Amino acid sequence: MTEPILRLENLSKSYGALTVTSDVSLDLRPGEVHALIGPNGAGKTTLVGEIAGAVTPDAGRILFAGRDVTQLNVSARARLGLGRVFQISQVVGSFSARDNVRLAALAHRGGSWGLWRPASSDAALTAAADAALDRVGLSARADVAAGVLAHGERRALELAMALAQAPKVLLLDEPMAGTGRAEGARLTELLLSLKGTLPMLLVEHDMATVFALADRITVLIGGAVAITGTPEAVRADPQVRRAYLGEEDAV
Amino acid sequence: MARMSRLRSPGAIALLVTLGFLAALAVAYVQDSTYWMATLARMAALALSAVSLSFLVGQAGLVSFGHAAPVGIGAYAVLIAGEFGVREVMIVLPLAFAAAALFSALTGAIALRTRGVYFIMITLAFAQMAFYVAASLSAFGGDDGMAIAGRSTFLGERILRRDHGLALLAIGLLGVGLFVLGRVTASKFGLVLRAARDNETRVRALGLATYGHRLAALALAGGVAGLSGALLANQAEFVSPSYMNWHVSGQAIVMVALGGAGHLVGGVIGAVAVTLLDEAIGHYTEYWKLGLGLVVVGAALLRGRGLLRRIVGGQHD
Numbered sequence A: 001m002t003e004p005i006l007r008l009e010n011l012s013k014s015y016g017a018l019t020v021t022s023d024v025s026l027d028l029r030p031g032e033v034h035a036l037i038g039p040n041g042a043g044k045t046t047l048v049g050e051i052a053g054a055v056t057p058d059a060g061r062i063l064f065a066g067r068d069v070t071q072l073n074v075s076a077r078a079r080l081g082l083g084r085v086f087q088i089s090q091v092v093g094s095f096s097a098r099d100n101v102r103l104a105a106l107a108h109r110g111g112s113w114g115l116w117r118p119a120s121s122d123a124a125l126t127a128a129a130d131a132a133l134d135r136v137g138l139s140a141r142a143d144v145a146a147g148v149l150a151h152g153e154r155r156a157l158e159l160a161m162a163l164a165q166a167p168k169v170l171l172l173d174e175p176m177a178g179t180g181r182a183e184g185a186r187l188t189e190l191l192l193s194l195k196g197t198l199p200m201l202l203v204e205h206d207m208a209t210v211f212a213l214a215d216r217i218t219v220l221i222g223g224a225v226a227i228t229g230t231p232e233a234v235r236a237d238p239q240v241r242r243a244y245l246g247e248e249d250a251v
Numbered sequence B: 001m002a003r004m005s006r007l008r009s010p011g012a013i014a015l016l017v018t019l020g021f022l023a024a025l026a027v028a029y030v031q032d033s034t035y036w037m038a039t040l041a042r043m044a045a046l047a048l049s050a051v052s053l054s055f056l057v058g059q060a061g062l063v064s065f066g067h068a069a070p071v072g073i074g075a076y077a078v079l080i081a082g083e084f085g086v087r088e089v090m091i092v093l094p095l096a097f098a099a100a101a102l103f104s105a106l107t108g109a110i111a112l113r114t115r116g117v118y119f120i121m122i123t124l125a126f127a128q129m130a131f132y133v134a135a136s137l138s139a140f141g142g143d144d145g146m147a148i149a150g151r152s153t154f155l156g157e158r159i160l161r162r163d164h165g166l167a168l169l170a171i172g173l174l175g176v177g178l179f180v181l182g183r184v185t186a187s188k189f190g191l192v193l194r195a196a197r198d199n200e201t202r203v204r205a206l207g208l209a210t211y212g213h214r215l216a217a218l219a220l221a222g223g224v225a226g227l228s229g230a231l232l233a234n235q236a237e238f239v240s241p242s243y244m245n246w247h248v249s250g251q252a253i254v255m256v257a258l259g260g261a262g263h264l265v266g267g268v269i270g271a272v273a274v275t276l277l278d279e280a281i282g283h284y285t286e287y288w289k290l291g292l293g294l295v296v297v298g299a300a301l302l303r304g305r306g307l308l309r310r311i312v313g314g315q316h317d
């Protein structure tokens, strides 16, 4: 079996008496889409935060590309190739959509200390930004300030930024949440086209999307892993049906 | 669209401001009004300081309440160099820039560990320290300050002796300062700086470190403020700790807020407005600045965003 690109070993995190991550171990293999599902408050976003470096776990290790990154901060992990799409959009509201993606492409391509030439005059940077915008279907909205984009468009912009960052692993926290039907379908299509080339950890509530994309699924309940397995195994698991799929009533 | 953006380019804006000041200077020169030539020199110097603060507040999102410190350090550079017999502009100005930039970088290295209101307090505290250090320099006038040995010379020529010569230098430096800071704002460095102002979480998640950029911005703005101080010292031919007084820092913030922090040129507008108001009503009451300060703060509160959000809202995760 191939070496996983990302591995979590016995991660734990509590806020006071509330255990949000409880001895979580899971891994992400090259090219794999690994879905992370669970009811509201199960600790999915917290776990993504721990992987990205924004939340410090109380115990456990995080290995990324064969390296222990547990002690690294957010930007150091991002430079190693961890891209993140936030559950609550994190874009630069006063920037145009294009400038947001330019920023992301700049992070990947280097040159953030360029003091003299206008950022907008770098043709390669602009081309990279426009290509990413095109991929998520935002080309027509490139000059619109991110702060006034519709919610769904902002989700797409987040994804474009993550792509422009050319990550080795994509952490997606409900990328489709709040998007319209057409936008959601387009984003699912896009993720499908990335599948196999870019390993993704996908947090998603919509079961149709999860089953369309995931190679494996981990179910998180009360901060702990209830089961990890193929979509079929997870669908069949009685505990999951009772605790999660049943109440979702989606499968 | 293309024509609009060309008009808004750093070069065009710097040129327009320079030409505007030059026209005013020409009128004062023809009228032989030394009063207005001196006022224009001071106005351009204050505008340069306000533009550098606008770069920090508006572009980098760093509300420094200690901007008078690098200004004063630039002024002291002129005084102290003069005492050692050095009066050449080509030496004194780089010296003023370097000394002020160094101060801003060293204090900034610590201040940048804080955000929001704490950043304001710590920059104020550092400026107060600079104030008291200056007041303790008994060899250079102590509390009372002292007259500079003489106005700076340019390549040995005493062309700054006359007020229009000094005004020309101040206007030239203001133009260059606007142009350079405008270029930096539009550069990739500026892109990161502005992004970090709006959403630090996102910038970090992209793998961009913000600390170095902010420190460089502080040093650059501090250096430009130092140039402004060197000009002011030449204009007044006198330097004292009062250059670094906290209400000078406050006045610089008022200028930026009044002219609009969204664009560097707002610093020029604010500086011109405050200087003109000062000339017009400063003779009647010294307290008008307090009133102006309240009006500006009130306007910021009413708008409920902009400067105020920058002050209180700097705490991302």
Ligand SMILES: Nc1ncnc2c1ncn2[C@@H]1O[C@H](COP(=O)(O)OP(=O)(O)OP(=O)(O)O)[C@@H](O)[C@H]1O
Binding pocket: A015, A018, A020, A038, A039, A040, A041, A042, A043, A044, A045, A046, A047, A087
């Ligand atoms: N900083 C914090 N301090 C205290 N409690 C927190 C903090 N962050 C999260 N929590 C709590 O931890 C639990 C897990 O939150 P988390 O956001 O990780 O859940 P989630 O699985 O992403 O939920 P959702 O599906 O609603 O996005 C919640 O009960 C939440 O209130």
Ligand SMILES: [Mg+2]
Binding pocket: A044, A045, A046, A087, A173
């Ligand atoms: Mg969540």
